[in-house]
Amino acid sequence: MCPCGFALLFYTIPAVSVQFHIEATSGPARAGRLITAHGEIETPVFMPVGTLASVKGVPQDTLEELGVQILLGNTYHLYLRPGVETVRKLGGLHRFMAWPRAILTDSGGFQVFSLNELRKLTEEGVTFRSHLDGSSHFFSPESAMQAQIGLGADIIMAFDECTEYPADPARVRASMELTLRWAARSKKYFEDHKHETPWEPNLGQTQSLFGIVQGSMDLALRKESAERTIEIGFPGYAIGGLSVGEPRARTREVVEATVEHLPADRPRYLMGVGTPEEIAAYAGLGIDMMDCVLPTRAARHGLLFTSEGKVSIKQARYASDSAPLDPNCKCRVCCRYTRAYLRHLYASNEVLAQVLNTIHNLSFYLDTMRAVRHSILLGRGARFS
Amino acid sequence: MCPCGFALLFYTIPAVSVQFHIEATSGPARAGRLITAHGEIETPVFMPVGTLASVKGVPQDTLEELGVQILLGNTYHLYLRPGVETVRKLGGLHRFMAWPRAILTDSGGFQVFSLNELRKLTEEGVTFRSHLDGSSHFFSPESAMQAQIGLGADIIMAFDECTEYPADPARVRASMELTLRWAARSKKYFEDHKHETPWEPNLGQTQSLFGIVQGSMDLALRKESAERTIEIGFPGYAIGGLSVGEPRARTREVVEATVEHLPADRPRYLMGVGTPEEIAAYAGLGIDMMDCVLPTRAARHGLLFTSEGKVSIKQARYASDSAPLDPNCKCRVCCRYTRAYLRHLYASNEVLAQVLNTIHNLSFYLDTMRAVRHSILLGRGARFS
Numbered sequence: 086m087c088p089c090g091f092a093l094l095f096y097t098i099p100a101v102s103v104q105f106h107i108e109a110t111s112g113p114a115r116a117g118r119l120i121t122a123h124g125e126i127e128t129p130v131f132m133p134v135g136t137l138a139s140v141k142g143v144p145q146d147t148l149e150e151l152g153v154q155i156l157l158g159n160t161y162h163l164y165l166r167p168g169v170e171t172v173r174k175l176g177g178l179h180r181f182m183a184w185p186r187a188i189l190t191d192s193g194g195f196q197v198f199s200l201n202e203l204r205k206l207t208e209e210g211v212t213f214r215s216h217l218d219g220s221s222h223f224f225s226p227e228s229a230m231q232a233q234i235g236l237g238a239d240i241i242m243a244f245d246e247c248t249e250y251p252a253d254p255a256r257v258r259a260s261m262e263l264t265l266r267w268a269a270r271s272k273k274y275f276e277d278h279k280h281e282t283p284w285e286p287n288l289g290q291t292q293s294l295f296g297i298v299q300g301s302m303d304l305a306l307r308k309e310s311a312e313r314t315i316e317i318g319f320p321g322y323a324i325g326g327l328s329v330g331e332p333r334a335r336t337r338e339v340v341e342a343t344v345e346h347l348p349a350d351r352p353r354y355l356m357g358v359g360t361p362e363e364i365a366a367y368a369g370l371g372i373d374m375m376d377c378v379l380p381t382r383a384a385r386h387g388l389l390f391t392s393e394g395k396v397s398i399k400q401a402r403y404a405s406d407s408a409p410l411d412p413n414c415k416c417r418v419c420c421r422y423t424r425a426y427l428r429h430l431y432a433s434n435e436v437l438a439q440v441l442n443t444i445h446n447l448s449f450y451l452d453t454m455r456a457v458r459h460s461i462l463l464g465r466g467a468r469f470s
Numbered sequence: 471m472c473p474c475g476f477a478l479l480f481y482t483i484p485a486v487s488v489q490f491h492i493e494a495t496s497g498p499a500r501a502g503r504l505i506t507a508h509g510e511i512e513t514p515v516f517m518p519v520g521t522l523a524s525v526k527g528v529p530q531d532t533l534e535e536l537g538v539q540i541l542l543g544n545t546y547h548l549y550l551r552p553g554v555e556t557v558r559k560l561g562g563l564h565r566f567m568a569w570p571r572a573i574l575t576d577s578g579g580f581q582v583f584s585l586n587e588l589r590k591l592t593e594e595g596v597t598f599r600s601h602l603d604g605s606s607h608f609f610s611p612e613s614a615m616q617a618q619i620g621l622g623a624d625i626i627m628a629f630d631e632c633t634e635y636p637a638d639p640a641r642v643r644a645s646m647e648l649t650l651r652w653a654a655r656s657k658k659y660f661e662d663h664k665h666e667t668p669w670e671p672n673l674g675q676t677q678s679l680f681g682i683v684q685g686s687m688d689l690a691l692r693k694e695s696a697e698r699t700i701e702i703g704f705p706g707y708a709i710g711g712l713s714v715g716e717p718r719a720r721t722r723e724v725v726e727a728t729v730e731h732l733p734a735d736r737p738r739y740l741m742g743v744g745t746p747e748e749i750a751a752y753a754g755l756g757i758d759m760m761d762c763v764l765p766t767r768a769a770r771h772g773l774l775f776t777s778e779g780k781v782s783i784k785q786a787r788y789a790s791d792s793a794p795l796d797p798n799c800k801c802r803v804c805c806r807y808t809r810a811y812l813r814h815l816y817a818s819n820e821v822l823a824q825v826l827n828t829i830h831n832l833s834f835y836l837d838t839m840r841a842v843r844h845s846i847l848l849g850r851g852a853r854f855s
Contacts, residue, residue: 142821
């Protein structure tokens with residue numbers, strides 16, 4: 086198409102998976118850069134959750150202004166609505182939701198396993214019923230890969246079983262072994278089909294499939310899961326099966342014990358955490374990527390994270406408070422509105438409450454992670470205040 | 471306070487009410503400029519409704535970007551939540567909602583009369599029950615003025631009775647006479663207390679109280695109401711009691727017949743209208759200001775106004791439609807998102823649907839009115855396409 090030949094040049098360069106460079110370390114903590122087909126991500130990074138191709142209530146241009154570099158989408162939800170084929174035909178998730186930056190999708194496994202009464206597990210995969218209409222569906226490693234390739238996120242996740250907590254040792258091992266077999270099947274399907282993404286082929290990068298380490302709270306099994314997942318081989322590794330009800334001290338212990346078995350030159354993704362203090366602490370342990378519904382879900386319940394601690398904006402004490410929500414925050418909410426106004430919006434059930442609360446909480450999380458990264462670059466560990 | 475004496479100078483200039491200048495006319499249509507203590511308003515103007523100190527789902531900076539020059543607040547709703555005294559203590563509605571541009575509040579009359587079963591009318595005023603908790607309240611011309619002065623909008627409205635439709639001739643006259651007596655009482659209270667707004671006194675302008683013409687669909691009574699309201703004397707005049715269920719042709723007839731009795735040099739405000747076509751048509755009859763919940767309420771129901779007609783975005787036909795909502799619209803929604811995405815958000819009950827739909831509909835209304843104004847300035851009548 087292009088007479089100068091550049092397009093041809095691009096076509097002849099073999100497409101590569103996500104690239105990861107570590108720019109600085111400070112103890113176990115690392116400041117890195119993840120390069121995807123849809124932009125670079127400075128790590129450690131917090132990924133806001135956009136379940137249904139939307140971070141609830143926040144327009145995409147506002148997410149860009151907040152400095153969001155990568156969003157998380159939920160395969161289970163998008164598979165049900167609007168459907169993978171619809172998204173694929175419209176050019177993939179990036180074009181569908183008008184988000185030009187990076188996206189990661191989960192495999193659908195975690196959501197499917199959350200359905201409890203509605204699912205049936207076999208070696209082949211999981212049969213489940215839609216929480217929307219009760220219709221029956223089937224996810225296998227292969228179909229979960231097919232769905233994620235069709236959605237076209239930059240980073241996709243192996244189909245795993247998120248072991249319930251607590252579970253007895255035999256159950257934990259069996260679950261871990263199943264996840265390992267599914268990881269191998271996920272990788273095989275992905276390698277055979279990874280060029281079927283809905284993107285233009287000349288971006289120079291393919292999707293990347295990350296493996297997931299399981300093993301519940303058993304440190305020996307975590308080590309074994311890490312080693313055998315690495316043996317299968319992925320460009321990045323996630324730690325799954327945490328934040329499932331265990332005490333927070335135990336989470337930290339398992340993260341610490343698992344990280345040491347993960348390769349230093351690959352990104353490490355801790356799934357489903359945490360509070361602002363926790364994400365800073367996990368970055369301090371050498372985690373590069375995290376996601377959590379906490380900032381967005383808490384915002385919808387009027388729970389706001391600030392430099393002075395948590396604020397429950399629904400409280401009557403804020404009804405006449407003319408101070409900004411967080412005097413140390415430079416977000417567009419704290420620069421413009423008072424606590425009294427935010428309290429009024431929440432108490433009056435105004436939709437703007439959700440919009441503004443979510444913008445602030447995301448801003449606080451992203452600022453926290455930027456401060457942590459800056460601190461690592463300065464060799465001061467993962468500090469944020 | 472100010473050593474150079476400017477502040478003193480401002481204090482010595484007598485504060486004046488809203489100023490209105492007509493810049494061009496084209497037939498009965500006028501392009502004007504309304505100067506308030508919180509900025510200038512180019513007329514004809516459409517005023518978005520921000521019932522509870524919020525245009526539902528849209529942040530104030532987005533309203534600024536849309537070019538909103540004046541917002542409408544509802545006194546009845548703000549009186550109940552967060553309460554007039556709370557707003558007054560926080561510096562008035564502008565500061566409370568962080569909206570530096572102009573605001574108009576209605577008198578609460580229309581909302582109170584909409585309560586039907588919950589109200590009791592006397593010469594003195596109206597006793598009504600809150601739709602929130604059933605608590606009993608009383609609005610009189612004096613207390614409605616007190617509330618509006620405490621809220622501190624730039625333009626406030628006389629306390630009137632919005633005559634129900636249809637009504638028999640005796641009822642229409644009695645209601646009109648009551649509105650006239652209440653207009654005189656509203657003005658008296660306002661003149662005695664207009665310096666009690668929560669603003670700084672050096673803005674050079676006071677609030678302005680507009681009178682409201684009633685008389686239902688009786689053209690002779692409309693004329694009488696206009697003349698006698700003008701006799702009381704206001705810096706602007708509204709036409710109330712329309713859009714209450716009458717046929718649209720009748721609305722137009724009453725507007726046309728009423729406008730000719732209103733002074734040419736004062737702003738004319740037609741309350742509670744209309745569709746995009748209607749607001750252009752009323753501007754063509756010489757109306758300067760309009761407000762309506764239609765663009766914002768319709769947006770929440772997925773009904774979108776476009777240059778190609780109305781779009782019900784919930785329809786399955788849009789599920790794979792990669793076109794922008796309105797190819798001729800330059801708003802941030804039409805420039806970024808597809809119909810397929812907007813349809814997905816609406817079908818999935820995502821809050822972002824309401825946010826984006828409202829932004830587009832308001833943009834369409836404001837663009838319509840800007841086109842009408844431009845057309846009037848060019849001497850081509852109130853055309854918008």
